[in-house]
Every structure is written in structure tokens, then in C-alpha cells.
Amino acid sequence: MWTLSEWKKRAAQQRFICQAQIEGKACDAKSGQTFAVINPATDQILAQVAECGDDEVERAVRAARRAYQRGIWARQSPTARKAVLLRLSELIMQHRDELALLDSLSMGKPVVEAWQLDIPGTAHFFSWYAESLDKIYGQVAPTAADAVATVTRSPLGVVAAIVPWNFPLEMAAWKVAPALAAGNSVLLKPAEQSPFSALRLAELALEAGIPEGVFNVLPGTGAVTGQALGRHPDIDCLVFTGSTRTGKRLMEYAGQSNLKQVWLECGGKSPNLIFADCHDLGLAAENAARAIFYNQGEVCSANSRLLVERPVYEAVVERLIALAAEWTPGDPLDPNSRAGAMVDARQTAKVMDSIAEARRQGARLVCGGERLTINGVTNYIQPTIFTDVAPDSLLAREEIFGPVLAVQPFDSEQQAIAMANDSHYGLAASVWSGSLNRAHRVAQALEVGTVSVNTVDALDICVPFGGGKQSGFGRDLSLHSFDKYTQLKTTWIQLHQSAAPGGDYEAG
Ligand code: NAD
Numbered sequence: 001m002w003t004l005s006e007w008k009k010r011a012a013q014q015r016f017i018c019q020a021q022i023e024g025k026a027c028d029a030k031s032g033q034t035f036a037v038i039n040p041a042t043d044q045i046l047a048q049v050a051e052c053g054d055d056e057v058e059r060a061v062r063a064a065r066r067a068y069q070r071g072i073w074a075r076q077s078p079t080a081r082k083a084v085l086l087r088l089s090e091l092i093m094q095h096r097d098e099l100a101l102l103d104s105l106s107m108g109k110p111v112v113e114a115w116q117l118d119i120p121g122t123a124h125f126f127s128w129y130a131e132s133l134d135k136i137y138g139q140v141a142p143t144a145a146d147a148v149a150t151v152t153r154s155p156l157g158v159v160a161a162i163v164p165w166n167f168p169l170e171m172a173a174w175k176v177a178p179a180l181a182a183g184n185s186v187l188l189k190p191a192e193q194s195p196f197s198a199l200r201l202a203e204l205a206l207e208a209g210i211p212e213g214v215f216n217v218l219p220g221t222g223a224v225t226g227q228a229l230g231r232h233p234d235i236d237c238l239v240f241t242g243s244t245r246t247g248k249r250l251m252e253y254a255g256q257s258n259l260k261q262v263w264l265e266c267g268g269k270s271p272n273l274i275f276a277d278c279h280d281l282g283l284a285a286e287n288a289a290r291a292i293f294y295n296q297g298e299v300c301s302a303n304s305r306l307l308v309e310r311p312v313y314e315a316v317v318e319r320l321i322a323l324a325a326e327w328t329p330g331d332p333l334d335p336n337s338r339a340g341a342m343v344d345a346r347q348t349a350k351v352m353d354s355i356a357e358a359r360r361q362g363a364r365l366v367c368g369g370e371r372l373t374i375n376g377v378t379n380y381i382q383p384t385i386f387t388d389v390a391p392d393s394l395l396a397r398e399e400i401f402g403p404v405l406a407v408q409p410f411d412s413e414q415q416a417i418a419m420a421n422d423s424h425y426g427l428a429a430s431v432w433s434g435s436l437n438r439a440h441r442v443a444q445a446l447e448v449g450t451v452s453v454n455t456v457d458a459l460d461i462c463v464p465f466g467g468g469k470q471s472g473f474g475r476d477l478s479l480h481s482f483d484k485y486t487q488l489k490t491t492w493i494q495l496h497q498s499a500a501p502g503g504d505y506e507a508g
Contacts (some may be wrong), residue, residue: 007101007111007333014101016047020056020219021202023063024212030055035192035221040108040341040348040379041332049195052218057187057228060216064158064185065234067213074155074183078134085130085181088208092123095204099169102196104332107165108341108379109295111333114169122173125477128461129181132479141490148493153486155183156261157236160229162222162250163198164242165191165343166298166401172198174465174476175239180215182485187235188217189226191242193343195219222246233258239484241265241300243399244425244470263484264472265300265465267399268427271420272303272456273442275413276311279434279454285319288405291430291456293327293383296339297403298347300471301428303456304400306407307416313409317387320405321367324383327403331374341379342402348379351402355384358395363406364388391422399425413438417445427467430456449475 002010018034019026027050034048050056068074073081092099096119103118104111138152161175172188179186190198195217202217218225226246230238230253238260240250247264254262272291274284291303308316330337342348348371355369368382381403389396389406396406410416420429430452433439443451449467452458459465464475474484 001112001115001335002097004331004334007335010097011101011105011333014098014105016102016196017199017203018047018049019199020050020052020060021199021217022056022060023216024206027056029053029220033224037106037193037195038344039105040344041105041375041377043345043377043379046105046196049219052220052225052228054228056218057225057232060187060218061158061232061234063213064187064216067211068155068157068185072211073180073185073214081181081183082130082134084209085126085133085177088205088210089123089126089130091204091208092119092126092201095200096120099197099200102200103168103194104340106194106196107168107343108332110337110340112335112337113295118167118170122169125170125173125177125461129177133181136479136482143492146495148495150491152489152491153182153482154489156485156487157184158187158234159184159237159239159485160187160189160232160235162189162226162229162238162240162242163191165193166295166300168194169197169201171241172201174241174481176201176215178481179239179485180210182482184237184485185214186216187229188215189229190217190219192219192221227253230254231257235260237261237263237484239263239474241476243267244472247472261484263474265467265474265476266470266472267401267425268300268302268467268471269305269397269399269423269425270301270303270428270430270448271305271307271423272430273416273420273432274306274308274312274316275416275431275433275435275438276309277434277438278312278432281312281315282319284432285316285323287430287456288316289320289323289327289383292405293324293339293403296329296342296381298343298401299457301450301457301459302401303428303430304405305396305420306405307410307419308407309416310409310411317366317385317407320385320407324367324385327383329372329374329380339383339403341374341377342381345379347401348381351381351400351404354394354398354400354402355404358386358389358393358404358406361390361393361395362388363390363393363395368403391419397423413442417442421445421447424470425467426469427471428452428457
């Protein structure tokens with residue numbers, strides 16, 4: 001692993017791709033518009049990047065549609081598509097340092113985290129979907145004997161993916177890998193804060209052998225590029241990870257245009273329930289800290305509400321306060337930093353406003369709560385813990401998307417479940433209990449997409465991820481993800497009685 005000065009040296013030499021990648025070519029926006037991408041750890045501009053408008057979206061959609069209709073990817077044999085995606089996975093690992101650096105420099109996460117988790121994770125998603133694409137079988141329906149009906153999966157056509165900045169390359173891979181594996185053409189719009197790894201992915205995809213036009217990357221803002229994709233009449237499906245507010249807009253765009261399919265992974269306010277019969281309170285506290293402070297708390301499934309049974313409440317809070325110090329942010333390029341900078345000054349200010357509002361609403365600040373200055377830059381926030389959080393306060397209900405934990409006590413299993421479900425989000429939850437009965441009971445009762453028992457934020461490519469309520473709908477990861485990128489086709493073959501003598505079927 002590299003040292004801080006080695007990462008810094010590497011960062012100083014880093015190339016940033018500033019142009020859109022459409023039909024295998026790098027291009028500027030016709031309007032000449034660009035936007036600045038700023039390193040939140042230095043407040044310096046990394047590059048001015050092309051802002052794609054209607055012209056670029058139109059060109060990219062046409063290229064994607066052409067590629068789809070010509071079948072240069074969609075009708076390649078599964079073996080051939082698999083080989084290309086496996087090659088892409090290898091290339092991602094070969095460029096692990098560079099991709100980790102691109103994400104860290106643009107959104108502030110510790111480079112080591114990106115290097116250890118995000119980039120190998122991304123490579124694994126591509127290889128996993130590559131390996132799965134030739135193992136998906138169709139079905140023969142249980143019809144009466146006078147018919148044969150097959151149910152097969154076909155790609156949708158042109159898929160657009162709009163992704164956030166918190167895990168820039170990984171969130172892109174969650175969508176792009178299965179969409180390509182299923183045979184679609186793909187348009188990817190990375191978040192304006194973190195476009196570089198996606199743009200580099202487009203270059204690597206070409207190198208791996210993905211035909212021109214099949215995978216296009218359109219950098220730009222949500223209001224311009226994102227909206228143009230959302231409203232485009234020739235995109236078949238829009239997949240999204242981001243805020244609930246934007247998710248609602250995308251559904252409007254779809255309704256106002258061509259009724260494209262929309263699949264949403266939105267925000268969360270995930271509860272973590274620690275029962276007094278938990279077998280290892282120390283482990284539960286350690287995980288509770290990780291579940292909110294990892295990635296600066298900028299995680300959609302962050303366990304931002306901690307519900308603790310009263311007999312162990314004080315002990316858990318005490319441990320958490322001690323553990324929080326381990327998550328104090330540092331220079332993202334320092335391999336010893338466990339947390340880094342917030343994504344930008346705006347998000348930092350937004351989180352600090354939420355902290356101020358929590359105080360105003362009477363919550364008790366027991367740890368952190370301050371902005372930190374590192375290398376002269378103020379985009380850092382201390383790990384922060386509040387107790388005495390009122391159930392109807394902003395802190396208990398709204399997603400903060402920062403390192404801020406709300407702790408509340410409970411007195412019974414029923415009360416804990418009611419508190420956990422009292423949210424308009426339904427993404428994830430965690431449960432700590434030594435009782436198998438209780439763990440199953442509570443897991444069944446929680447209104448969320450994923451329940452982690454005696455761990456937090458369980459996530460693996462082999463299990464689906466996604467939520468309900470205003471956390472969205474549809475699932476990423478696992479084979480279930482193909483439900484979003486394929487459509488079922490029924491082919492019904494009516495069998496008729498043979499007219500010719502000696503035919504193969506005679507009615508009795
Ligand atoms: P955001 O919704 O503002 O942005 C996400 C993406 O949507 C970006 O690419 C952005 O450019 C685009 N966008 C914004 N406005 C748009 C518009 N009007 N039309 C089309 N596209 C638009 O979210 P954010 O603040 O950047 O990201 C943080 C949010 O993402 C949090 O709320 C978090 O919970 C959520 N998130 C959810 C998951 C999940 O899997 N459920 C994962 C990560 C982040």
C-alpha cells in the first residue's frame with residue numbers, strides 16, 4: 001500500500017477526462033458549457049468537464065439505439081459478451097490505483113477505502129454478471145397439451161443510469177454491469193461531483209471490446225443532463241440511485257414523455273435495534289459506529305437511527321462516544337484516515353445546518369458536532385452523536401447523509417418495532433439479539449428491503465438490495481437485478497391436429 005506522499009505524487013500527475021464519451025469518441029458539449037469538479041479536500045478545481053445538453057443526449061441515444069438495433073452487442077453470443085465483460089473486470093483491477101484515486105479526489109473518501117473496497121467490488125460486479133449471463137434459462141409454461149408456451153427474457157433496448165457521488169464507480173457498476181450483461185445499450189450519467197471514474201470506465205470498456213455506441217457516458221448536472229435523459233422519448237428504462245426528491249422527478253419525466261420504466265434506489269433513515277439480550281454489546285457498538293460513520297455517513301443505508309433497549313442504553317452510548325473518536329476524519333490520501341472530507345462545501349453546510357436544527361429541537365449533543373479544518377480546508381465534520389431525540393424531530397425523521405447518529409431508548413420489542421417502522425423510508429435495518437426467536441420475529445416485522453441480524457449493512461452481490469416506501473422500488477445486485485434490465489416475452493405455439501394421414505397426433 002502506498003504512503004501519503006506517494007498518493008500525493010500520483011494525484012499531482014493524474015489525468016482527468018473532461019469530455020463526454022459518445023459512440024466511442026470523446027466530445028465536448030456543443031453548447032460549450034462546462035462545470036467545475038472540485039476536490040473537497042483542497043477546495044481546488046480538478047477540471048472543467050463538458051456539460052452534456054439536449055444535443056449530446058440526442059446523439060448518445062441515437063448511437064445507443066443504432067447499436068442495439070444492429071445487434072452488435074445484444075445479439076452477440078452470450079459467450080462472446082461474457083468474455084468482453086470479464087476482460088473489462090480485469091482492466092478495472094489493472095487500473096485499481098487510478099480509479100481509487102479518481103473517486104477519492106473528487107468526492108473526498110479515503111483513497112484506501114476506494115482501493116480496498118470500491119474498485120475490487122466494481123470489478124467483481126462485472127465478472128459476476130459476466131459469469132451469470134450464460135446461466136439464465138427461459139421457461140416452458142404449464143399449458144394444456146395443445147400448446148407450447150415459452151417465457152424468455154430479452155433486453156429492453158436503451159437503458160439510462162443516473163447515479164450519485166457517494167460510491168461513484170460502484171454505484172455505476174451496480175447498474176451498468178447487469179444492464180450490459182443483459183444485452184442493452186447503456187447511457188450513464190455520473191453525479192456532477194464525481195464524473196471521472198465513469199468516464200475512465202468508458203475508455204476501459206472500449207479497450208475491453210464493448211462495441212462503440214453500446215456504452216456511453218454523459219457528464220453533466222441533474223437539472224440539465226439528468227432531466228434531458230429523463231424526458232427523452234427513446235429511452236426504454238431509467239435506473240437511478242440518489243435522493244427521494246430526484247426520484248419523484250424522474251417518475252414525472254417518465255409520465256410526461258414515453259412512460260419509460262423507472263427503477264429507483266432512493267434515500268433512507270435506517271434503524272439499528274440493539275436488544276438487551278444481544279450476545280456481544282461491544283461488537284454491536286463497534287458496528288453501530290461503523291454503520292453511521294463509514295464513508296463520512298454518506299451511505300444510503302447508513303444506520304442513522306440507533307434504538308437501544310433501556311437496560312443497556314447508557315452502556316451502549318458510552319461505548320459509542322469512545323468509538324466515535326476512531327472515525328475522526330483526516331486527509332483522504334492519508335492511508336491512516338478512516339474517514340475523509342464531505343463531498344463538497346454545500347453538503348458540509350447542509351449537515352452542519354441539520355446539527356444546529358437538532359440542537360434547537362432539544363436533542364442532547366453527546367459527541368462531536370463541529371466542523372473540522374484539515375490542511376486549511378473546512379469540508380470535514382466530526383463524528384456526531386445525539387441522544388434524547390424526539391420522535392417527530394428532523395433528526396429522527398429526515399436523512400442527513402452525514403456522520404450524525406440519533407440514539408433513542410425503547411422499553412419493549414413492540415415499541416422498538418413501532419419506532420423502527422415509523423418512517424417514510426424503508427431501505428434497511430439491523431437487529432442485535434441473542435434470541436433466534438426474537439431475531440426472526442423482529443426481522444419479519446420490519447418494513448425494509450434488507451434486515452441485517454447481528455451485523456450491520458449486510459451487502460453482497462448474491463443478495464438483492466433496495467427498499468420500499470419512499471426509499472424506492474426494484475432491486476440491485478443478485479440475479480433479481482435482471483428483472484430491471486430484461487422483459488419477459490411469451491411465445492405461445494398452438495398445436496393443431498394433424499390433417500395428414502400418419503400425422504403425429506390424432507384426437508381420440
Ligand atoms: P441527487 O438525487 O441530488 O443526485 C443523484 C443523481 O441524480 C446525480 O447524478 C444528479 O445529477 C442527478 N439529478 C439531480 N437532479 C436531477 C434531476 N432533476 N433530473 C435528473 N437527474 C437529476 O442525490 P445526491 O444528493 O447527489 O445523493 C445523495 C442521495 O442519494 C441521498 O439521498 C442518498 O440516500 C441517496 N442514495 C441512495 C442509494 C440507494 O441505493 N438507495 C445509494 C446512494 C445514495
